[in-house]
Amino acid sequence: MSGTVRLVVVDDHPVVRDGLRGMLAGQPDLEVVGEAGDGREALAQVARLHPDVVLVDLRMPRxxxxxxxxxxxxxxxxxxxxxxxxxxxDQDILRALEAGAVGYLLKDTPREELFRAVRAAARGESVLAPSVTARLLGRLRNPLPDVPSDRELEVLALVARGLTNRAVARSLSISEATVKTHLVHVFGKLGVDDRTAAVTVALERGLLSLDR
Structure with missing residues (x-):
């Protein structure tokens, strides 16, 4: 990778975006070409601006x-x-990396490390904060229970909105029996016995958002 690295900064807090923009502006080879307050806005910015790297927060609306x-x-x-x-x-880290993130940093990362990470990400290299690496290694040694699949979480998100199994089935164009099967799998993976507990645990673990 040569030349200037073009970035889009995505965070739902304007003060954080301003701080990152100001920090990155001091690097001659790093340029913030756009910013967004949520994921949908970010995707529109990316389609329009074609950046090299998107610096993205995890918890955002929409x-x-x-x-x-x-x-x-x-x-x-x-x-x-x-x-x-x-x-x-652990779940946040794993879901982000499984979705395709090349790196995972925490907001207390020293600025020089952040700059190096952005340049490495632009080259397609993996970048992990030391504490994140330690967590992943710990998880390999002590595996966590299975995480519900995207489809199972999709079903659970509709349940969280108060839909019946029949309404969920209609919404997703699947059978009511399939909905029940997905929920049974979710209960087993989350270690719960009913719909309310499943929604509560999924929210606590960050697997489910009420905005979803």
Whole structure:
């Protein structure tokens, strides 16, 4: 990778975006060409500006960081997604990396490390905060229970909105029996016995958002 690295900064807090823009502006080879307050706005910016790297937070309205990363990976495979967040829970890290993020940094990362990470991400290299690496290694040694699939979480999100199994089936164009099967799998993976507990645990673990 040579020349200037073009970035889009995505965070739902304007003060954070301003701070990152000011920090990155001091580097002659790094240029913030756009910013967004949520995932949908970010995807529109990427389609218009064609950046090299998208610096993205995880918890955002309308479309969260994982959903944004997944869409970037699918629709803009040449754009690198680099997570910059305050959240370092195992599930957050795994979901972001599985969605296609090339790196995962925390917001207390020293600025010089952030600059190096952005340049490395632009080259397609993986970049992980030390604490994130430690968490991943720890998870390999002590695996967590299975995580619900995207489809299972999609069903659970509709349940969280108060839909019956029949209404969920209609909404997703699947059979009511399939809805029940998905929910049984979700209960098993989350270690719960009913719909309310499943929604509660999924929200607590960050697997589900009420904005979803």
């Amino acid at each position: 479309l969260d960081g994982v959903g944004t990363i997944r869409a970037l990976t699918r629709d803009h495979p040449g754009v690198r997604a680099l997570v910059l967040t305050t959240y370092d829970e």
